[in-house]
Amino acid sequence: MHEDELYEEHVLDHYDQPYHRGRCGHPTHRHEDDNPLCGDVIHMEMEIDDAGRIHEIYFDGDGCCISQASASMLVERMDGQTVEAVQKFTANEMLELFGPRLTPNRQKCCLLPWRVLQVAVCSPITHRHDQAAHDQRQSGNTHVRTGQGKSD
């Protein structure tokens, strides 16, 4: 792979002028996750109607050109699609949508938004908020997680 190819116009366009970067007006579903290897963060939120169609979808995040541009491409592709279409959209299709061939390390950057979206369509907001509030009440304090995680 040649990096001139990786940072091609199409990718840089999405990085510089992302599609629907920001917040959704009336989100019903949302999810956020990061790539522990590099710290890239992607937040996805969307309004899904009763028929399972995505009315509006936005992303936000912080990270490298690959993760942010691929989020923009994915959001553009899925705007107006059904949840079923999202769930049928494979990781390989995501890599194809992105375009330039990526090394395994950078594939993780590209697939972060895809991974976040797959969880987001199954993460209704009200339920999550209730659950979070419930957990907070149960534990009574904030717990610092010191479990395992790759940090290098």
Place this chain on the structure above:
Amino acid sequence: MINANREIPMSAPAKERAIDAESLRRDFPILSTRSPSGAPLIYLDNAATTQRPRQVIQALVEMYEEHYANVHRGIHWLSDQSTDLFEESREKVRAFIGARHREEVIFTHGATEGINLVARSWGDAHLAPGDEIVLTEMEHHSNIVPWQQLAERTGAVLRWVEITDDGQLQLEQFDRLLHERTRLVAVAAVSNVLGTVNAVDEIVRRAHSAGALVLVDAAQSVPHQHTDVAALGADFLAFSGHKMLGPSGVGILFARRELLEAMPPFLGGGSMIRRVTREGFQPADLPAKFEAGTPPIVPAIGLGAAIDYLRTIGMEAIQQYELELSRHAAEALSAIGGVRLLGPSPEKKSGIVSFAVEHIHAHDVAQLLDRRGVAVRAGHHCAMPLHKRLGMNASVRASFYFYNTHDEVEQLSAAIVDAKRIFRRA
């Protein structure tokens, strides 16, 4: 012939010659390779791991081809030979860091293991709920997480010394944080991100007067500057072989003999025992007490060869030369608009130059530099709390060794300009 008991003089050569990087580079086969893009390799990731000269590689080959057997075990001559070379390497390390006794030099698998050994053995035995450990904001995760784990096990509390905006320790905070409950200060001699050279002697003095011990994470200092543990007064000091021309898989924990004698063993197994019965075991004498199992025999001998090589160059000369490279890099990178340099001015640093390029993520910078053969590290460099303090998720780090050249600094600078051009798409 091999003589493990031969004492190696501590002092550095009286007068060291200036570094001739072009000539030294010829000892490093990998430095003449090319990257897949066809560009000559410009290796600026030495804080992660250095390359090795032929002399070290050859020592490993000779070891496997002529001398290898397990150490401290066999009656046969090959085992004797292997043992002698292994112990000779320990003596080289002792002299190189100025330890008084060979038993104070413990072979580990790396700096990380050394720190964990102290946390598990000394820490578990000596810390009680409410005892305190003082760390700094600029520590590598390997000098944070073992103490967090220790705090979880014992109920000890961690205290943090903060840094100034230009990446130096706020030394006066030690006076506020150090008191009778402080058991340990754990501090890096040199920051692996900022390159800041910390005043470890001053920190040791303050910690000792408060009755606390000091563990020095010397992973970024021993390879680049003269080290004298006795003069420093450090209680514990850990470093890795692979950051100083040696093989990966070997490191050193130095600890004062009285401390090691009082500490319980860390890992249990072969070598670390004097006697085992069904009822229990008696630990071996130092240093074997802390070297359970078959040690990293060949890497340890390779580390000895690396020390031989470094001594022929001289640590003062290396430090001086890296300072010149850092100064050059700081000037060149400052001249490029939109590059934020992290850490203090070059005079207060080692050969580590970390930076951020406006509007371009660190990973993209690193990828574009790689296209021109420039190998740098991008990310949080195992120092997430430090990056949080700096207000960033990731930075780019160029780190030098004595085989890097001023021309390579220019290439780094040109590659950053090129990266900016691609992203700006002028």
